Amino acid sequence: MIQKPRTILIVDDDTAHRTMLKTLIREWGYDIREADDGETAIKAVKDEAFDIILMDIKMVRMSGLEALPYIKAFNPVIPVIIMTAYSSVETAVEALKSGAWDYLIKPLDFEKLKLTLKRALEHSGLIEENKRLRASLMDQFDRGRIIGQSPAIVRLTEVIAQVAPSEATVLISGESGTGKELVASAIHFNSPRKEGPLIKINCAAITDTLLESELFGHEKGAFTGADKRKEGKFVQANGGTLFLDEIGEMPLPMQAKLLRVLQEREITRVGGDSVIPVDVRMVAATNRDLATSVKNGEFREDLYYRLNVVDLNLPPLRDRRDDISLLASRFMASFAEKNKKNIKGFTPRAMDTLVRYDWPGNVRELMNMIERAVVLSRTEWLDEHDFSIRLTTEQQQYRIPTEIECPDEPLDEMEKRAIASMLERTGGNKSEASRRLGITRKTLHKKLREYGIAD
Structure with missing residues (x-):
């Protein structure tokens, strides 16, 4: 079957x-349509399906910037490549803000134009493929170590499953300890690059002077102590994924150099002049609000929009309390096995304390606290006294009463008794019972069915 030209x-x-x-572009095998201003382009998009739009930014009647929002509103997935003779950052960033897929500076570099068209088609092709395969994607998706069943985590994994097969740059944001590195790993190992390397670097852990060498490598003699050539992270990640953690801590001069790599797909070692092409997918992470950093002049606006093609915001643990008991149980089992401890589970008061606490350090804090409790525990059941947690007055309200703690019973029996007791105390009011127990009403109904308690 002969494929129709794009x-x-x-x-x-x-x-x-x-x-x-x-x-020129016809010689590359494409079909071409023409429009002489933004209004004509909008009408053409409504009348015919295009694979790519290549549009000038400044035109006499309606400019490309004016037409872009109308085009994206009608067809949000079509890649629009802006051409501009004005190489100012403001113009380019405004185009990216309005939905442009990329921009090119006039006079055009024809080889770069050819490569950009190819990449745009690959990107849009993956989007269409993702639409067709979305239902089966979740069946094939490997969560890795992402644990949780809350609505927030379900939505997150669905987005990861969609974005992983693409080449899109991903910016992962969220508080410290929410699992940004796990998400980066899930993106890589569910992508076509999974057989390639996943290289990680923490931008906050390396001094400004060494960061350039770590990323791009250096030649022998480039600086004091450079006694031999060293390959940087970009070359090490070639054919795979490069994860830049704490990207918000990168100094402004390095941000400019990183932007160039994203644009040109090539690097130069420190102290060298050879240009080295790199094929790397970029995933970045930050616990900062980069939009605020841009306003404060601490982060380049053009780099922000280059990185933020897909934004994944990880919820803090206090916003996904349904997952706390699952996470705690998984961590407890893992650390008990690792430390050869015979620990059966948590008392109801212990789990009640864990669920009510706000976890400022998020999943990392929970994991560390569970590990400490397991290592120091002298009993088969972890009690609230095994955790160095102080609940606020508000968090202590409606706590599970002490008299239902029965450490000699299996955990499921204690949980059943706790639920039955709370329902009795609230006169059968399930909304009030679920609130006092620190669980959602949906979870309460699930437990009622599981334990055969009248629902």
């Missing part, structure tokens, strides 16, 4: 330039 809409009010592009 169709590109060229939008430019400069007839000579438009004709030149049409002739």
Whole structure:
């Protein structure tokens, strides 16, 4: 079956330039349509399906920037590549903000144009493929060590499953300890690059002077102590994924160099002049609000929009309390096995304390506290006194009463008794019972069915 040529809409009010592009791009095997201003382009998009739009940013009647929101509103997935003779950061960033897939500076570098068109088609092709395969993606998706069943985690894994097969740059944001590195690993190992390397670097853990060498490598003699050539993380990650943790801590001069790599897909070692092409997918993470950092002049706006193609915001543990008991149980089992301890579970008061606590250090704090409790425990059941947690007055309200703690009973029996007791205390009011128990109403109904308590 002969594949139909991809169709590109060229939008430019400069007839000579438009004709030149049409002739050149046709030689690369594309079908071409033309428009001489933004209004004509909007009408064309409504009348015909295009694979890519190549549009000038400044035109006499309606500019590319004015037309872009209308085009994206009608077809949000179509890649729009902006051409501009104005290489200012403000113009390029405004185009990216409005939904442009990429921008090119005039006069155009034809090899770069050819590569950009190819990458845009690959990107849009993956989006269409993801639409067709979304239902089966979750069946194939490997969560790795991402644990949780709360709505927030279910939504997160669905988005990861969609974005992983693409080449899109991903920015993972969230508080410290929420699991950003785990998400980066899940993206890599569910991507076509999973057989390639996953290289990680913490930008906050390396001094400004060494960060450039760590990322790009250096030549022998480039600086004092450089006694031999060293390959940087970009070369090590070639064919795979590079994870830049704490990207918000990167100094501004390095941000400019990173932006160039994202644009050109090539690096130069410190002290060298050879240009080295790199094929790397970028995943970055931060616990900062980068949008605020941009406003404060602490982070480059153009780099922010280059990194933020897909934004994954990880919820703090206090916003996914349904997952605390599951996480705690998994950590307890793992650390008990690792430390050869015979620990059966948590008392109801212990689990009640864990669920009510706000966990400022998130999952990492929970994991560390469970490990400490397991190592120091002298009994088969972890009690609230095994955890160095102080609940606020509000968090202590409606705690599970002491008299239902029965350390000699299996955990499921104690949980059953706790639920039955709370229902009795609330006169059968399930909403009030679930609130006092620190669980959702949905979880309460699930437990009632599981334990055969009248629902």
